[in-house]
Amino acid sequence: MISKSSNSLPVRDGADRDRRTPTWPSDTGRTMPASLVYDQIPIGTRLRFRDDIPEPPPDRQGDHAVWRLYNGTGRLARKDPPPHCSPIGQPASITIRTAEFGEHSAVGFTLALGNTSTGVVRFEVLELPPVGSVRILARDGDNAELLHLAEDEHAAIAWLARHPIPSAIFDPVSADEIAAASVEGRWVR
Template sequence: MSAQSIYDQAPIGALIRYSDGTPRPPQRFKNKLAAWESNNNVGRLVRKAESHTIGNHTTPASFTLHQGDFGSAGVVVLKVFKTFSVGSPLAFTIVERPAPGMVRVLDRTGGRAELLHLAADRAAAQAWLASHRYSDAVLDEVIDDDTAAGSGEGRAA
């Protein structure tokens, strides 16, 4: 799939794999492997942003993937995100869509919402929200339409 297809079809919370099509280098080549992993990885779709213009500069529509958290003893010190323009030349694949009944915890309502957490059910989402203080957080239950066709959830209108 193209980056535009992911933007149009993938629901917020989907697991997305991206690749430049090159073969993975052997493990012993640390620098080559690190460079390869920057264009060949997987992440959870957490945000979609529409195209916007500021002055003479137009920024194309984009989407952001959460690639992981780093820390120790349950304390996250670094969150890794990667943002792709809809014009990205990489190949994308939807690995997993959120299942019906799962609940997205979003940082706000509307098109600029960002996924904070994807919970198995409403009780788990409320428990997560109770332990992570977000004042404007919203719970959004995944329905069959999200998984079947990619609802475009999270896109600004």
């Protein structure tokens, strides 16, 4: 049985959005650094990311392509902790996927949290994963990467039938997880 979340996040008005899907309005300016995305935001959350550098003119294609790397929207697909027993110090990282897995343009990028250039990229939560949805994850040791966020278990089974991935597992989104993310996110201004 799936219970509805009783979190305090507003829900977008209008269209056919499921009322169980909490969102932050995109025009509030509530931004956070990558380190807080790593600590508090659940995998499957839609995020806007930006570095506050003005968009170059479209005729400067190379500059525009670089600008799009640090300005856009995507889903939080992975959180990697720093390695435990590595002689080389490596920071924790997050991976953002800017298109759905299985599409021809499923591009993603990884930000290392200790990198100084990562500090200029700010994130804004657009939409937490809906309660009752199912994350389809690919396992890589202790870490998991989001392949797809399905509406429910039936949709997850259908997606996995179209994209057979041997290491895939299902991870249902719980009301407790979303409530915790909304409570922890109240500090965001």
